[in-house]
Amino acid sequence: MSDPNNAKSTSSGRLIYTVGYAGHDRESLLALFKAHRITAVADIRTFKRSSYWTAFDSDSFGPFLRENGIAYVFMGDVMGGKPQVPELYPDGQLDYGLMADQPDFKSGIERLVSGAEKYRICLMCAERDPLDCHRTLLIAPPLKDAGLDLCHLVDGRVESQAETDARMIAINGGDVPDLFAAAAPDPDAEAKLALARQIKRVAPKAEDAIKRR
Template identity: 80%
Template sequence: MQDTLSNPHNPNQKTVFTVGYAGHDRDSLLALFKAHGITAVADIRTFKRSSYWTAFDADSFGPFLRAQGIAYVFMGDVMGGKPQAPELYPDGQLDYDLMAQLPEFQDGIARLISGANKYRICLMCAEKDPLDCHRTLLIASPLKAAGFDLCHLVEGGVEHQSETEQRMVALNGGDVPDLFATTAPDPDAETKLALQRQIKRVAPRAQDAIKRR
């Protein structure tokens, strides 16, 4: 039997799944988790409650999953895509590079990496398309660097992070490499440029993300 923690395309590469619950109800999302052998859900929303998708409020959805034998942990306090610290929005828009440098965010990544040795983890947020979510725009990079493949559970099946990045490049275009550059070309340059452009397009703005108290 194949190791359920591995990527079927590369048995030596571990997998972390992700999903956006928008468009689901509890039963359909649970069925998706079971179909892919998910044993733990890391909730990476900033806020534990939703004004619209109330079935996924942490206080009730967590116990619902645990009753089904799936571990649940809320990590939005360290990995949420709408942090409440104004200094992370230096130009009015969330700076993912600044957020990635926070010790608490790095600790969150370390917890995921450690947890993946025991569980088949799915990161859960609200956003349906991983291309528009910090699952891809922020969290994917450090997990890829640690040797993980992100598999996004989307309508119609599973989209690997490499496929998400291909869509990102197609959407954001690309520049012709500088033929006269003095340094060796970066094979990931087009993807990095597309990521910067996608972040500029969809990263939350302070006026919308930070709750007024």
């Protein structure tokens, strides 16, 4: 794990953090943000309220952060991991590829990329481990493609995206498709396979994600 005050960014200087609030209270999470000099929090939960972690309900937690000098924006309506759109669950499980192609999601990525020029952003969701959350499995890839580096705040430590990817490969590695079948072997084949397997493991099912009205 890296030193929290010496996280490396890309050559562009753009860096985005992520965190899951599970296991925290307001004060401990605020202290974590302060320790890592976070200046803006992007809330990427689908729903603004939690039946369990009520201290982090958007309507009260957002003002709490602003009172403490940290900007807050709710982006779960366009980047939430449990979209309320049945068509995004073609086989009963959320298809991250379909969601990543949604215009609103792409606009959300553009907002984060632009915001990273001005703010030190932390993406906030509920899951403690980034491997269990769409912030890593859905949002991280397009941010990486846009030239941003990611760091995950896990149990008070900083885990780089490279370290997260290595854990994902260790959990889901093996049985890589025959690379000799391709004219040019894909050096990222193992990582892509591990990502696909992790998504299959944790992506939400429609019956659990979509609220019944």
